Amino acid sequence: MNDNEMTVEREDGPTRGRYFITLSPDAEAEMTFRKGDNNTIIIDHTGVPPAFEGRGIAAKLVNKAIEDARKQGFKINPVCSYVVAQFRRHPEWADLRG
Numbered sequence: 001m002n003d004n005e006m007t008v009e010r011e012d013g014p015t016r017g018r019y020f021i022t023l024s025p026d027a028e029a030e031m032t033f034r035k036g037d038n039n040t041i042i043i044d045h046t047g048v049p050p051a052f053e054g055r056g057i058a059a060k061l062v063n064k065a066i067e068d069a070r071k072q073g074f075k076i077n078p079v080c081s082y083v084v085a086q087f088r089r090h091p092e093w094a095d096l097r098g
Contacts, residue, residue, distance in 0.1 A: 009021070
């Protein structure tokens with residue numbers, strides 16, 4: 001699979017959800033979140049299998065959440081250390097921080 005074929009999908013449950021990319025029949029990358037108060041999601045984990053690290057896959061997951069937040073009007077509370085670091089690198093996302 002080349003990087004252009006990676007599609008970020010989103011699953012929503014009543015209190016939790018996740019963004020994920022199917023990388024192979026037995027591997028996927030995911031970023032999980034809890035639903036908080038005031039139209040906020042709390043991103044609490046990002047994981048990419050070691051064989052797929054270093055290809056910007058985690059960034060694709062975060063960027064999809066940012067895109068959804070802008071379109072759907074929710075805020076993001078980053079708890080996962082990777083997402084916290086991405087928010088630091090992207091001051092233009094400050095308005096989305098919950």
